Amino acid sequence: MNSTRIAVTPGRFHGGLKLDGHRKLATGKPIASLPLSERYYLWLEQHHGPAALPCVAVGDRILGGQIVAAQEGRPGTAIHSPTSGIVADFQDLPAPTAQMSSAHMLVIESDGEDRACHEFGAITDWENAAPESLTERIAQSGIVGLGGAVFATGAKIGRAAANVTLILNGAECEPYISCDDGLMRERADSIITGARILLRALGSKDCLVAIERDKPEAIAAMETAIRDAGDERLRLERIFSLYPAGGERQLIEALTGRQVPRGGLPQDIGLVCLNVGTAAAVGRAVCRGQPLTSRITTVTGPALVAPGNFDVRIGTPIRELVAAAGGCNDPSARLIMGGPMMGVPLQDDRVPVVKAMNCLLVLPANELSDGQNQRPCIRCGDCAEVCPARLLPQQMYWELRDERFEPAREFGLDACIECGCCDVVCPSHLPLTQYFRWGKSQLHKQFIEHERAEHARQRFEARNARLEKQKAERQARLAAKREALEKARSDSGRRAAIDEIMARKKRAADENNEPGQSE
Numbered sequence: 292m293n294s295t296r297i298a299v300t301p302g303r304f305h306g307g308l309k310l311d312g313h314r315k316l317a318t319g320k321p322i323a324s325l326p327l328s329e330r331y332y333l334w335l336e337q338h339h340g341p342a343a344l345p346c347v348a349v350g351d352r353i354l355g356g357q358i359v360a361a362q363e364g365r366p367g368t369a370i371h372s373p374t375s376g377i378v379a380d381f382q383d384l385p386a387p388t389a390q391m392s393s394a395h396m397l398v399i400e401s402d403g404e405d406r407a408c409h410e411f412g413a414i415t416d417w418e419n420a421a422p423e424s425l426t427e428r429i430a431q432s433g434i435v436g437l438g439g440a441v442f443a444t445g446a447k448i449g450r451a452a453a454n455v456t457l458i459l460n461g462a463e464c465e466p467y468i469s470c471d472d473g474l475m476r477e478r479a480d481s482i483i484t485g486a487r488i489l490l491r492a493l494g495s496k497d498c499l500v501a502i503e504r505d506k507p508e509a510i511a512a513m514e515t516a517i518r519d520a521g522d523e524r525l526r527l528e529r530i531f532s533l534y535p536a537g538g539e540r541q542l543i544e545a546l547t548g549r550q551v552p553r554g555g556l557p558q559d560i561g562l563v564c565l566n567v568g569t570a571a572a573v574g575r576a577v578c579r580g581q582p583l584t585s586r587i588t589t590v591t592g593p594a595l596v597a598p599g600n601f602d603v604r605i606g607t608p609i610r611e612l613v614a615a616a617g618g619c620n621d622p623s624a625r626l627i628m629g630g631p632m633m634g635v636p637l638q639d640d641r642v643p644v645v646k647a648m649n650c651l652l653v654l655p656a657n658e659l660s661d662g663q664n665q666r667p668c669i670r671c672g673d674c675a676e677v678c679p680a681r682l683l684p685q686q687m688y689w690e691l692r693d694e695r696f697e698p699a700r701e702f703g704l705d706a707c708i709e710c711g712c713c714d715v716v717c718p719s720h721l722p723l724t725q726y727f728r729w730g731k732s733q734l735h736k737q738f739i740e741h742e743r744a745e746h747a748r749q750r751f752e753a754r755n756a757r758l759e760k761q762k763a764e765r766q767a768r769l770a771a772k773r774e775a776l777e778k779a780r781s782d783s784g785r786r787a788a789i790d791e792i793m794a795r796k797k798r799a800a801d802e803n804n805e806p807g808q809s810e
């Protein structure tokens with residue numbers, strides 16, 4: 292047994308809910324691929340950090356896998372073309388996020404040939420490659436956390452200390468979503484290869500693969516892949532099926548009994564947590580030289596004719612996903628990116644697939660809360676009991692209702708993971724998570740405004756100091772001039788007085804020396 296291994300005491304995290312999974316809708320058949328689209332729409336801000344900077348112009352011919360928008364700052368990442376074709380346009384389209392209504396996208400027109408650029412060759416001997424070269428390849432390949440966080444994986448690995456324990460998150464807990472389940476059932480080998488590459492890049496000797504107990508097919512496939520790899524550093528752990536077990540902090544608490552400090556990161560307690568889909572993407576980037584241009588997305592919901600898991604290219608318009616799932620049988624159905632608990636409602640079907648899109652949920656309108664039947668809070672405390680972040684949702688709600696943002700922050704608003712558990716149990720049907728999302732966005736806005744005001748104040752003070760300095764310098768120069776003048780004046784007066792005395796003396800001497808007066 293390796294001495295660096297962390298102790299695992301599979302248990303429970305605080306709070307959480309047992310929810311109906313609805314996953315059978317999509318897991319009944321194998322992962323399917325979509326035909327090539329005519330156009331792909333690449334959002335430049337589809338990752339955590341600054342927007343990527345386009346490095347192509349309209350009319351340029353490009354190949355699949357070619358970088359079309361470069362990483363701009365940290366922890367940003369690059370965006371690669373999903374196919375070969377031509378850069379057709381830059382367009383503003385409905386945004387795949389709740390934070391903005393429209394988003395700037397780069398439009399690629401496919402040439403139908405689907406030629407790849409092979410810009411990055413395969414690192415076949417990755418077992419002996421330098422860890423830094425593997426991290427660099429992961430960063431170049433535009434890989435981000437595919438569980439939804441979309442934080443650049445290269446940056447995450449790069450800042451981790453050596454000897455951390457790697458946790459692979461296969462706990463897909465939100466109802467309807469089964470893309471990771473499908474991936475583990477069908478492509479377990481690619482996940483395990485990715486995990487071993489990540490262990491080398493991290494300099495780590497311990498990897499836990501966490502899967503919920505209600506996924507027996509995925510567990511069996513992953514066990515076989517681990518056995519076939521013959522790598523003793525890998526261990527599979529079955530955890531309780533409880534929502535939100537897939538949340539990074541909840542998974543860590545369930546696996547180790549330890550809590551990530553509020554405001555801190557898993558690496559503060561020696562852990563790095565990555566999604567199983569991210570590991571598979573790392574495997575493809577290193578072993579095949581393929582950047583991240585596709586992902587598995589669950590396309591599901593009672594309003595779809597044939598839900599399923601699909602291997603989709605980033606940038607595909609979601610109307611093509613709906614069509615691939617047999618079409619929608621309810622004209623009033625709503626589109627949601629993600630699951631019913633944490634998903635983002637989409638404006639329409641022109642929105643493209645982004646790296647974060649683990650699920651496209653199509654729900655009949657009557658299955659969505661209409662905000663009716665709300666009653667006052669009765670202080671029952673049920674929301675606090677289920678809160679996995681150990682918060683007091685009712686207190687935060689009271690503060691936010693009266694727009695007291697700072698007290699809400701003091702109650703831990705920043706630590707809310709927007710899981711929606713409190714909404715589900717609230718007998719007064721209060722839209723608590725909606726309040727918390729809004730409160731967090733207001734605090735963010737206030738922070739940005741404060742930063743701007745602080746910047747403006749500093750500029751104003753610097754300008755005043757500069758003007759004061761210039762004024763003081765001018766006054767000093769004037770005073771010096773005045774002094775010099777005074778001095779010059781007094782010097783010339785004295786000289787005039789001396790000249791007068793000398794002249795007088797000379798006159799007197801001349802008078803004394805007149806002829807006839809000498810002795």
Ligand code: SF4
Nearest residue numbers: 668669671672674717
């Ligand atoms: S569950 Fe609802 S009613 Fe009960 S304390 Fe929380 S907010 Fe109030």
Ligand code: SF4
Nearest residue numbers: 678707708710711713
């Ligand atoms: S949404 Fe926030 S406050 Fe409500 S249960 Fe989840 S973490 Fe707690």
